[in-house]
Every structure is written in C-alpha cells, then in structure tokens.
Amino acid sequence: MDRLYYCQVVLIGFLFFFGLNSIFAQSRASISGIVKEEISGKALAFASVKVENTKKGVNTDAYGNFRLFNLTPGPQLLIINYLGYEEKRLNIELKAGEKLEVEILMKEQVFSTEEVVISTQIQGQQAAINRQIQSNTIVNVVSKEKIEELPDQNAAETVGRLAGIAVQRDAGEGTKVVVRGLSPRFNSITVNGERIPSTDAEDRSVDLSMISTDALEGIEVFKALRPDMDGDAVGGTVNFTIKKAPNEFRASGKLQVGYNDQASELGQYRGSLSLSDRFFGGKMGLILTGNVQRANRSSDILQANYSQSGENPDGSARVIVSNLNLIDRDEIRYRYGGSVTLDYQLKNGFILLSSFLGGLERNETRWRRRYRVAASYQEIDTRYREINTLLSSNTLSGEHNFKFLNAQLSWRASYGLTNRNTPYLRSARFRELGAFTADLEEARGPEFIPLGAKSNLDNTWFKDAFADTDQIDDRNLTSQIDLRIPLQAGEFLKGYFKIGAKYRQNDRSRDLTRRWTAFGGINDIIADFPERFDLDTEDRIRISNFISGEREDDFLSGQYDLGVKLDTEALNEFSETYSSYYVLDNTFDLQDYEAGEKIRAAYSMFEFNFGEKLMLLPGIRFEETRNNYRSVFGTPIVNPDGTSPAGLLGLIDTVGNRAYTEWLPMLHLRYKFTDWFDLRLAATKSLARPNYFNLVPWQNINYNESTLSKGNPDLRHTQVWNYDAFFSFYNKLGLFTIGTFYKELEDIDYIRVSRNLEAGQFRGFEITRPVNGEFKATVKGLEIDLQTNLRFLPRPFNGILLGANYTYVQSETFFPLFEIGPRSTEPPYQPTIIDTIRQNRFPGQADHILNVSLGYEKNGFSGRVSMVYQGITLGTIGTRAELDGFTDKFIRWDLILKQKMGNSGFTIILNANNLSNTPERTFLGSNTFLTQEQFFGWTGDIGIQYNFEAGKRGK
Numbered sequence: 001m002d003r004l005y006y007c008q009v010v011l012i013g014f015l016f017f018f019g020l021n022s023i024f025a026q027s028r029a030s031i032s033g034i035v036k037e038e039i040s041g042k043a044l045a046f047a048s049v050k051v052e053n054t055k056k057g058v059n060t061d062a063y064g065n066f067r068l069f070n071l072t073p074g075p076q077l078l079i080i081n082y083l084g085y086e087e088k089r090l091n092i093e094l095k096a097g098e099k100l101e102v103e104i105l106m107k108e109q110v111f112s113t114e115e116v117v118i119s120t121q122i123q124g125q126q127a128a129i130n131r132q133i134q135s136n137t138i139v140n141v142v143s144k145e146k147i148e149e150l151p152d153q154n155a156a157e158t159v160g161r162l163a164g165i166a167v168q169r170d171a172g173e174g175t176k177v178v179v180r181g182l183s184p185r186f187n188s189i190t191v192n193g194e195r196i197p198s199t200d201a202e203d204r205s206v207d208l209s210m211i212s213t214d215a216l217e218g219i220e221v222f223k224a225l226r227p228d229m230d231g232d233a234v235g236g237t238v239n240f241t242i243k244k245a246p247n248e249f250r251a252s253g254k255l256q257v258g259y260n261d262q263a264s265e266l267g268q269y270r271g272s273l274s275l276s277d278r279f280f281g282g283k284m285g286l287i288l289t290g291n292v293q294r295a296n297r298s299s300d301i302l303q304a305n306y307s308q309s310g311e312n313p314d315g316s317a318r319v320i321v322s323n324l325n326l327i328d329r330d331e332i333r334y335r336y337g338g339s340v341t342l343d344y345q346l347k348n349g350f351i352l353l354s355s356f357l358g359g360l361e362r363n364e365t366r367w368r369r370r371y372r373v374a375a376s377y378q379e380i381d382t383r384y385r386e387i388n389t390l391l392s393s394n395t396l397s398g399e400h401n402f403k404f405l406n407a408q409l410s411w412r413a414s415y416g417l418t419n420r421n422t423p424y425l426r427s428a429r430f431r432e433l434g435a436f437t438a439d440l441e442e443a444r445g446p447e448f449i450p451l452g453a454k455s456n457l458d459n460t461w462f463k464d465a466f467a468d469t470d471q472i473d474d475r476n477l478t479s480q481i482d483l484r485i486p487l488q489a490g491e492f493l494k495g496y497f498k499i500g501a502k503y504r505q506n507d508r509s510r511d512l513t514r515r516w517t518a519f520g521g522i523n524d525i526i527a528d529f530p531e532r533f534d535l536d537t538e539d540r541i542r543i544s545n546f547i548s549g550e551r552e553d554d555f556l557s558g559q560y561d562l563g564v565k566l567d568t569e570a571l572n573e574f575s576e577t578y579s580s581y582y583v584l585d586n587t588f589d590l591q592d593y594e595a596g597e598k599i600r601a602a603y604s605m606f607e608f609n610f611g612e613k614l615m616l617l618p619g620i621r622f623e624e625t626r627n628n629y630r631s632v633f634g635t636p637i638v639n640p641d642g643t644s645p646a647g648l649l650g651l652i653d654t655v656g657n658r659a660y661t662e663w664l665p666m667l668h669l670r671y672k673f674t675d676w677f678d679l680r681l682a683a684t685k686s687l688a689r690p691n692y693f694n695l696v697p698w699q700n701i702n703y704n705e706s707t708l709s710k711g712n713p714d715l716r717h718t719q720v721w722n723y724d725a726f727f728s729f730y731n732k733l734g735l736f737t738i739g740t741f742y743k744e745l746e747d748i749d750y751i752r753v754s755r756n757l758e759a760g761q762f763r764g765f766e767i768t769r770p771v772n773g774e775f776k777a778t779v780k781g782l783e784i785d786l787q788t789n790l791r792f793l794p795r796p797f798n799g800i801l802l803g804a805n806y807t808y809v810q811s812e813t814f815f816p817l818f819e820i821g822p823r824s825t826e827p828p829y830q831p832t833i834i835d836t837i838r839q840n841r842f843p844g845q846a847d848h849i850l851n852v853s854l855g856y857e858k859n860g861f862s863g864r865v866s867m868v869y870q871g872i873t874l875g876t877i878g879t880r881a882e883l884d885g886f887t888d889k890f891i892r893w894d895l896i897l898k899q900k901m902g903n904s905g906f907t908i909i910l911n912a913n914n915l916s917n918t919p920e921r922t923f924l925g926s927n928t929f930l931t932q933e934q935f936f937g938w939t940g941d942i943g944i945q946y947n948f949e950a951g952k953r954g955k
Helices: 002-024 120-134 144-148 155-159 521-528 568-577 586-591
Strands: 029-037 048-051 057-059 065-071 074-081 088-094 099-106 139-143 165-170 173-179 188-191 216-222 237-242 250-260 265-279 284-296 299-311 317-346 349-372 377-401 408-433 460-489 493-516 547-550 564-566 593-610 614-638 645-674 677-688 699-702 707-710 718-731 734-746 749-755 766-772 777-789 800-823 831-840 848-858 861-870 873-876 885-887 890-900 906-913 920-924 929-935 939-949
Touching (some): 057 065, 057 120, 088 099, 120 216, 120 718, 120 777, 120 800, 120 861, 139 144, 144 216, 155 165, 155 216, 250 906, 265 939, 493 586
Parallel strands (some): 029 099, 188 237
Antiparallel strands (some): 029 065, 048 057, 048 074, 074 088, 139 216, 216 237, 250 265, 250 939, 265 284, 284 317, 299 317, 299 929, 317 349, 460 493, 614 645, 699 707, 718 734, 734 777, 749 766, 885 920, 890 906, 920 929
C-alpha cells in the first residue's frame, strides 16, 4: 500500500512539472551555433558563451558547438570568451519561440610585431587551458590536438604526461597510472564518464594499454571530486572522451609502419580510420572509428632475489643472492578497437548512444635460466602463453531542457565489460641438482652467480610441465539521473542547484585451472614410451631432447650468457601428445571466486557565483555498498613424502556478504583575483573499497614452504579526506599553475605477514592475509605546470611551444610486520612473536616526476620532442630498510615529426620512442643489489595521414 501511495505521489509530481513546463513552452526562445577562429575557420573547443545579465551560459563542445535554451524573447547580448582571443559581444533580437542559429568568428589576440599563425599545437594547448580554467573543480586536460602530436603507443603513456601522474609499465609499455602517489587501485577510470570495470586478477586497477589514443577526443584527470561524481576515486578520476560527429562530413585515416631495435624487426604497423557526418538537417550525427596496431614488445630481463644472512660489522644486514633469473622474452602485441557514436538533437536537448571497444592480444614466448642458489639447483624453463584483454563500454544518455524553472534533466544508462582471458599457457622446466661449485660468491652480486654455476646439461633433466587457463570477467551496469535548476538572486548571485541518484552493479568472476604432470607423471610417460626419448643414467628425460640451438650472445648487451635455446614448439607438442598424463591441480580452485557489488548513491550540490569573482560549490554524496561473494574453501592434502599437496580435503562452497554506508561532504571554492589569476580550494571526502579477492574467505596452504595465505571478510573500506589549493595564472601566452595537496587515509588495508607459534596443524607457518592499518596514512605533494607559446618572438621563433610540469610527492604509512623475540623461560621454551610496524612511503609512489616537451610548428611542419623523468619508486616492503624493493629512476625521450603536403590533406609522420634505449631497473635497499633489469630497445615508425573535411582540404 505504501509503495502504491508513493508511486502516485511521484506520478502526480511529474505530471504537474511537465504540465507547467508546457504552459511556458510557447514563449521561450533558443540559440544554437558554432564558435570558430576567424582566419582558419577552425572550431574553438571549450569557449565560454554567456547571455549578459542572466544565469544562462555554456561552454562549446570539442567541435565548437553550443546550445542555449529557455531564453526570454527580446534583445540579448551574447558574450563569448576564449583564452588568447579578443572578447566577442554579439547583440541579437529574439522572437517568441524562435530557434536562432549563429556562427561566431573569434579574432586572435596578436602582438604588433607578430604574424598571425594558426597552429594545431597552439590550438590544442589553448583548448586544454580553456577547459581547465573554466572548470569548477581541479582538472588537467589533454586535448585531441595534443593527443595527435604525441608519439604514444596507448592511453596510459599519454595520461602519464600530466602533472601528478606516474606510469607503471609492462614490457616497456605503459599499462597503469599512479595518481598523486596512490597505486592504480585507488583511481577511477571512465570512458565518457562511465566506469571501466577492473582488468586485474587481484585488485581494482585497470590496464590502459588496450586503449588506443586514435579513438580519443580528449583526456581529463579530475584531481578533486564533486558530489555528482563517484566517491571511490582517492587519487583521481581519469576520463577518456570519445569522438563525436562535428557539423560536416569528415574523414581521416592514418597508416604507419615501424621498426623495433630490440628484435631488429621491421614488421610493426599501426592504422586508424575515422568517418563522421550529420544527417536530417544536422539533427543526427554519426561517427565511426577503428584502429589496429601490431607492436613487438620483446625484452631481455635480469631478475634477482635476495635474503639476509647475518649482519655486517657495521650492523647492517648482510644480503646474499638467493635466486637469479635470466629471461629472454619474445612478445607480439595486437591492439585493436573502435567506436560508434550516434547523437540526435531534440528541440530541447539531445539523445546520445555511444559504444566503445578496445582489445589487446598478447602472444609471448619466454625462455628462462634460473640459478636457485638457496636450494642449490639450476633450472631452465620455457613458457608460451596467449593473453587476450577486451573492454566494451556502451552508454545511452540524454539531456533535456525544460522551460519551467529553466530546469535541465540528464540521464544515462550503461553497460561495461572487461574480460582478461588466458586461454592457452604451456610451460615446462628442467632441473640440474648440485648445480654450484664450492667457490660460489653469493654476497657479491648477480654477475658473480653464473661464474659459480656448473651448468652441466648432461645432468639437466625434464622435471615437470604445466597447462593453465585463466578467465577473469568483470561486468558493470549503471544508471543515473540528474536534475539541475538554475538559481539567481538579482545580478550579483547566480548559480544552480543539482540533485541526482545513481545505481551501479558490478559482478566479477575468476576461473583459474592448472593441469600438470605432477609427481611421477613424467616417469609414467617414460615407462609407456621409453623409446621416444634420450634418457640419462637415472632414466630421466635429458634436456637435449628439446634443445633447438644456442641463444644469441648479445643477451643483456653481452653481460650474461643465457645458454641453450629450448624448442617451445616441441614442448607444446609434448603437452598435446601426452595431455592424458596431466592431472588437475585442484589447489588452484581455491583462487576461483565470484563477487558482486551493488552501490546506491544520491547527492545534492549547489554552485553559487557571487559576481564574476567568487564561486562556491558545497555538496554532499551518500553511498551505500553491498558486497556478496562465493568461493571455495579447503585444506590441501599432503603427499606421504610431505613434498606437495595431492588434493583438497573438505572442499566446500563459501558465501558471504556485507554492507556499509558512507557520507561524503565536499566543498569547492574558486576566487578570481583578476581576469588572469585565480585561486582554487577544495576539501572533499572520498573512499576506497577493498579488493574483491581480499574479502573472500579463501585459503591457500603451501606445506613445502610452510606458508598459509587467506582472505579477510571483515576487511573495512578506507575513508579519505582530501585537501587541495591551486593558483592559476593565464593569458594569451598560456597557463601557469602551482598547487599543493594533502590526503589523510584511515583504515587503509595492507597485506600482513606473521608467524603462527600456536599449537596445531599450522604451527610455525608464515601467515599472510589483508588487514586494516591501525594508524592514519598521509600523502602530500606539490604540482607545478607550465603551458606556453612563444608567439611574441620574431620569426621564425614564434612557432615554438613549451610544456613542462613537475610533481613532488611525499607520503607516510605504517606497514604491520612481526619480529621473532626471545624464547620463553618456561616449557615449551618457544620463541615469542612481537607485532610491530614499519614507517615508509606508499608503494608505487615516485618522489619526483618531471615532464618536458618542446614543440615547433611553422609552414605545415610540426615537431615535438618530449622527455619524462620519474624518480625512485618504492615497490616492495621488507622487514628492514636493506630489504625494501625499489624501481630505479629513469629518463625517456620521444620524438614526433609531421609535415603537411600542401593542401592535399596528406601529412607525413615520423615517430620515435625511447630514443635513449633506457632500461627499467629495480633494486633492493641500494642500487648495489639489482633485482630486475629490462632492455626493450627503441622503436620508430613512419607513416602517412589523410584528413578530409567537406569543402576544405589540408586542415
């Protein structure tokens, strides 16, 4: 009965609202149009269009279009502003019910000694600057023009050029971003404002390497949240905008071929195509894009692990090499994607349908030599795997402007899907026992380990083989509705009131399967087919059965000898031929799970503009979270010899759920001291939800190493207070910003390692599980950003552009650890466990980040050289400082050169990445103990681009 009553009230309310709206419908007028550059006719994105002495105002979209609804008939004055251009004031006379269309031409501000130069790079810079200074929050922007002037392979690399962003790489290519020192799981990634589901097996992070920059209209990084944005973005929200149809038919295509220095291979290629037009008198727009790329991401890798062996005379830890890996990896990546965007302009708004698809296919072959010093054996193994990652984002949205109260109603519904699938993984390993000589020097560094290795192939035998599959699906369903009502009190106070609600449902599942030859599986194959293999004196399969030749001698620039080359195809054939001898390792089922998350949110916010100087935006957001999960729980059974689990005991399904709510107050303030200088302040509260798998009550026991890992269903979410203060200075030459931020995190979750000394089955085991920290963690930093052009210089130097940003980040957090204390004085005289903490910075945080780009554009030529510097980054936490792991600092140089071929519409392009062949290095404690070094070489490509716009060429 109550539900029926409330439905009737809501229905009557809507009928009343729309009825009143229709009463006023006949008397109001509207203006739509486009803002262009006077000489070139290029559209100006994010120009400000306002009606004087009213609360009406909008910014143009990426193609210079704007629409103003519900205007009072009579004389009106339009005021148009765009940084770097003279203010335009346009007097118009509106009739009742009129739908006026206008074209506004803006005149560029120039110096008396300067020629008027219409530069693509300058326009891209100005579009980004205008978007930033007009925003009511703190945001960094990469415009579509700038994206086209960067040689980046994917979206992660482009985002990494903004202030406050560090990039995590895989195989030398950017994959995830760290925003303001906080790891990727703390950030929100969206396409056209809609959340991208996670692609990671363990946490909530998103792999951006599958997103090609060819499909993007622009990139926005919001550093301070508003109440109308999702509250779970502690570092920031990275939003990718997809291209929309402009006002006329356009076509563009690009094709590039390239070279990879590491593999000495030419076969790289990259292509993209875009078609767009408007129909039915411009009411409907359609844009189609597609892109494809083949990239060789092969690398030479050194990896080392260390352990503590006593102390040095000065009291520091004596660190020795416990494991050394030499890896030769061949990897080909195929990146593809596309988008379809359809928009229809209504009398009072629009409806938009957008679909985006991005995919990445990886084919990897890895050869590895492993020096297992601590265990006194050596292994040679190989692995071939295919990894396919797919992103699909589909959104239907609309915006409607009502004459009653000048209200604006917007809505959207979306379905997003990510899929990370490893359908084929085959690996095999060969072992040599007693593999080191007595004069092995494990304390002098990795380069001395091979000198003490016997590397006797005659004593190296086939140990075991594996066949794995892994499937991770993440689905995101959202719906949202927002209502915005303008407010005005006289001529001094203007603004709006906005309320809205959102529902988001996320469902994730993982299915990991391993089949392997187990203990005795290889022996069974030998017993059934003894004539097929060359056996050693102990009737084991020699490695010589699968050797295809010697590895090349330039591995890691000739520093190390990788030795023999295993025949991967022969080993894959072995896996297929003898698949019936492989058995299921059902301990891997303990990592399977299904998890769901339902989030209901509601918010309200105001924006008050007191005159032209002060903007105040208060608001609050409410979020209710409900989690559910399903997994399996069991205890591995140990073989009679105690060597390895043989199965699972007591395998049962586990289910659970939890719910919690959070209120997130937010306040933004912007004060314009002059027309070229403003201050922005923000105080916002946000949250971070635990990783799905950490909430599942899974358990994994390794009897060989006496370790136990498990989840924690009682893990709490993290609450964060964020404070920002930014000064901005801007004029026709560019933008300079300097700002600081401070974040305070409570209940942050960590992975805790402890030792169990209680009597029972797991006595003496090392236990690993996620826990909430007892102390608050903090992050603070400084961001400086400069974007400028030098058009005031005499020719030919007036074509120079400069961009630079610097970020300093400092964080403090406390990691739970344990120490083994003295033995008790009473039986059973066992040692005591002392829980302790270590203070350190956040993993993934680089103290210093610097981006510099120098561009030049003149007479159809465009060039840009870019440099990125990233300081030392904490990677892993040890029990003491000497055992902490770090990623070394690095500098990368990139280059892009473009030359237009007159007015033909064709442009020649030359790209070069990682010109200095900078390797990626990680180390332990100090750079004396190298833990990983990867060389990827430089890459370069050359290509041609064609742009066509109806009625124009060469744009």
